[in-house]
Each structure stands twice: as C-alpha cells, then as structure tokens.
Amino acid sequence: MLKNCIYLDNNATTKVDPEVVEVMLPYLTDYYANPSSMHTFGGQIGKSVKVAREQVAALLGADESEIVFTSCGTEGDNAAIRAALLAQPEKRHIITTQVEHPAVLNVCKQLETQGYQVTYLSVNEKGQIDLNELEASLTGNTALVTVMYANNETGTIFPIEEIGARVKEYGAIFHVDAVQAVGKIPLNMKTSTIDMLTMSGHKIHAPKGIGALYVRRGVRFRPLLIGGHQERGRRAGTENVPAIVALGKAAELEMFHLEEATKRERKLRDRLEQSLLAKIPDCAVNGDVKNRLPNTTNIGFKYIEGEAILLLLNKHGICASSGSACTSGSLEPSHVLRAMGLPYTTLHGSIRFSLCRYTTEAEIDQVIAVMPEIVERLRALSPFKNDDAGWLQQQEHTLVNR
Numbered sequence: 001m002l003k004n005c006i007y008l009d010n011n012a013t014t015k016v017d018p019e020v021v022e023v024m025l026p027y028l029t030d031y032y033a034n035p036s037s038m039h040t041f042g043g044q045i046g047k048s049v050k051v052a053r054e055q056v057a058a059l060l061g062a063d064e065s066e067i068v069f070t071s072c073g074t075e076g077d078n079a080a081i082r083a084a085l086l087a088q089p090e091k092r093h094i095i096t097t098q099v100e101h102p103a104v105l106n107v108c109k110q111l112e113t114q115g116y117q118v119t120y121l122s123v124n125e126k127g128q129i130d131l132n133e134l135e136a137s138l139t140g141n142t143a144l145v146t147v148m149y150a151n152n153e154t155g156t157i158f159p160i161e162e163i164g165a166r167v168k169e170y171g172a173i174f175h176v177d178a179v180q181a182v183g184k185i186p187l188n189m190k191t192s193t194i195d196m197l198t199m200s201g202h203k204i205h206a207p208k209g210i211g212a213l214y215v216r217r218g219v220r221f222r223p224l225l226i227g228g229h230q231e232r233g234r235r236a237g238t239e240n241v242p243a244i245v246a247l248g249k250a251a252e253l254e255m256f257h258l259e260e261a262t263k264r265e266r267k268l269r270d271r272l273e274q275s276l277l278a279k280i281p282d283c284a285v286n287g288d289v290k291n292r293l294p295n296t297t298n299i300g301f302k303y304i305e306g307e308a309i310l311l312l313l314n315k316h317g318i319c320a321s322s323g324s325a326c327t328s329g330s331l332e333p334s335h336v337l338r339a340m341g342l343p344y345t346t347l348h349g350s351i352r353f354s355l356c357r358y359t360t361e362a363e364i365d366q367v368i369a370v371m372p373e374i375v376e377r378l379r380a381l382s383p384f385k386n387d388d389a390g391w392l393q394q395q396e397h398t399l400v401n402r
C-alpha cells in the first residue's frame with residue numbers, strides 16, 4: 001500500500017487525524033452500549049454523542065439541537081432535498097445549478113421524472129452563477145433552492161448570502177451543500193440565511209461514512225430514514241457512535257486549526273499555482289480565483305490528457321485528480337468545466353491539486369519540480385501542439401470511439 005505519497009487530493013478525501021483515531025478507538029472496543037439504552041452505560045455513551053453534537057454545532061455556529069448525524073454527505077443532500085419537498089407538498093419547483101455534486105444533481109434528475117420542475121442555473125467562465133437568472137427563476141411555486149457553498153473541482157465559492165436573501169423573498173427553503181466549505185472557510189449559521197446545510201466527515205480528517213446535516217430550528221423537517229426515534233425523529237437508525245465521536249473531535253480540530261491552516265494552505269497553493277503558470281506555457285487556472293477555497297487549484301494544460309498527467313504524477317508518488325473521484329472512471333470531461341464553457345483544448349487536460357493542513361513546502365516544491373517535464377514530455381507526443389483544430393478533431397474522434 002502506498003503510504004508515503006505526496007497527497008494533493010484532499011477534496012476527494014482526507015487522512016484521518018491521529019487525534020481523531022485516538023478518541024474514536026475506545027468506542028470500537030469498551031464503550032459499546034446503545035446511546036438510547038436506559039442503563040447508566042447507555043447514558044454515558046449518550047453523553048459522548050451529545051458532546052460530539054456540540055462540537056459539530058460549534059464549528060457551524062449552530063445550536064446543538066440543530067445537528068442531525070448522517071452516514072455521509074450524500075445522505076445529507078438527499079435528506080435535505082426530500083425533507084424540503086415533503087414539508088411543502090403543494091410546491092413543485094426546485095432551483096439548483098449545473099455544477100452541483102452528483103449527490104444533488106442526480107436526485108434532481110430523478111425528481112424530474114416524478115413531476116417536479118427543476119431549473120439548473122448556468123455558470124459563467126469562472127463558474128459563477130448569475131443572480132439575475134436566479135431571481136428570474138424564483139416563483140411562489142419554488143419549494144427549494146439547493147446550491148453548493150464551494151465547488152469540489154474548482155474551489156469556486158458561490159455568494160451564498162446574496163443567494164439566500166433572494167430565496168427568502170420567495171419563501172423557499174434554502175439548502176447548501178457545504179461538504180467542501182466546512183473547515184476551509186468560517187461559517188456561522190446564526191447570521192446566515194441557510195435553512196439546511198450538509199457536511200461530510202471524510203473531508204475534514206474524520207473517517208468516511210459519517211456526516212451531519214444542519215437543520216435550522218423552526219424549519220419543517222420530514223426524515224428520509226423512517227424507524228426509531230433517534231436524532232429526535234429526524235434520522236432513524238442506531239447511531240454510529242465511534243464515527244460520531246470522531247466527527248466531533250475532527251470538528252473541534254478544524255475550528256482550532258482553521259485560521260492558521262487556511263493561511264498556510266493558501267500560501268502554498270498560490271506558490272504552486274504561480275510557479276506552474278510561470279514555468280509551463282499554454283496553461284491557465286480554472287474557476288474564480290478571487291472567490292475560491294484556499295486549498296484548491298484546478299489548472300488546464302492545453303493539448304494533453306489529464307489522465308496521462310495523472311499517471312506520470314503517480315509515477316513520482318504524487319496523488320492529484322482530474323475532476324472528482326466519483327466520476328473519474330468515466331473518462332467523460334467534467335460536467336463542471338463543461339458548464340463553464342471551457343474550450344475543448346483544455347477540457348481534457350485539467351488537473352486539480354487540493355491541499356490540507358499536512359501539506360508541506362517540500363511536497364509542493366517536488367510537484368513544481370516535476371510538472372514542467374511531465375507536460376513537456378506529453379506535449380512532445382501530442383501531434384496537435386498549437387493546432388487547436390487538429391486537437392479538436394482528435395478529441396471528437398476518441399469520444400465517439402470510447
């Protein structure tokens with residue numbers, strides 16, 4: 001198993017913090033009671049779940065009672081969307097964007113087959129939506145507006161509160177997929193227009209398979225999982241206590257590290273980006289560089305394939321990604337970059353580097369050292385260097401034959 005790689009794929013998932021592992025372990029061995037049980041042992045475990053809930057609430061600037069533990073970010077997104085629709089059965093319209101994660105996009109697509117009308121807001125070349133298009137789409141029939149806080153591929157941050165203000169004018173429920181934003185930008189639900197917010201543990205150094213959904217007090221909620229009374233009736237099923245305790249600790253650590261870590265990551269990210277742009281011709285940053293997560297850079301390299309770059313990076317022990325992990329097997333160009341209208345010459349050659357608080361300067365320097373040579377080597381093999389039309393023709397040919 002590769003252990004000592006240079007891991008720059010933190011938007012796909014993160015390493016579990018050793019402190020998180022440590023607090024979690026006893027809940028896999030000695031502290032096994034059911035938190036709903038009446039005995040003292042159960043009560044003790046229930047208290048640990050409560051502490052974790054407070055830790056997650058603190059990170060979001062929420063109240064403990066507004067946190068519902070889920071199995072992952074995908075569940076949070078599904079639960080929020082269903083809840084919003086079930087709470088307002090008379091409304092049949094949903095607004096989202098073209099660049100959402102599949103956990104939102106595919107739910108919306110399915111809802112279209114069930115009689116809902118869905119507006120997929122377009123984005124400009126920076127990946128930003130047009131607030132006028134949002135306003136023009138909102139009606140009294142709009143049940144839900146669901147948009148992501150920050151994009152997983154480009155790091156582009158949407159103007160959430162400006163969106164929320166418009167959503168509130170029309171009385172719709174406002175759900176935000178903040179899976180990529182939590183822990184990377186400060187959040188405060190007390191001063192926000194957000195009604196529901198999704199987060200996921202494995203993006204913030206907790207294990208995979210745990211997440212949380214913030215549900216503002218007073219927002220009508222109907223559960224996705226129906227059964228026992230757990231999570232105040234908002235999510236049935238015996239709690240995954242070890243993972244919940246881990247998420248709590250991870251949230252506490254994120255809060256502790258947020259300011260200094262994001263400053264460091266931004267500095268390293270900018271150094272990586274500026275060095276690559278300076279050393280490599282025909283490349284550009286994808287996304288909104290002014291409104292962007294501090295840990296993410298997505299760079300398009302003309303005339304070459306992202307997958308080929310990844311393979312060569314991999315040979316150097318460097319983990320990066322082209323697009324999102326869940327769609328990377330498909331070889332289809334990213335729906336996010338396509339929605340941004342990227343030219344075909346860069347669409348296939350875009351790479352995402354995503355950093356975390358463990359990323360070191362030496363690791364970044366190593367990437368800066370190897371990338372120019374990798375790109376040069378691949379371009380030497382590409383017969384279409386500086387020939388946009390030829391490249392385009394070849395891409396169309398391979399797409400048809402894939």
Ligand SMILES: Cc1ncc(COP(=O)(O)O)c(C=O)c1O
Nearest residue numbers: 072073074101103152179180200
């Ligand atoms: C923006 C966004 N939403 C949702 C998810 C899904 O989260 P999970 O993997 O915990 O189901 C991800 C994970 O990649 C994501 O990046």
Ligand code: FES
Nearest residue numbers: 012324325326327
């Ligand atoms: S689940 Fe986000 S990378 Fe796929």
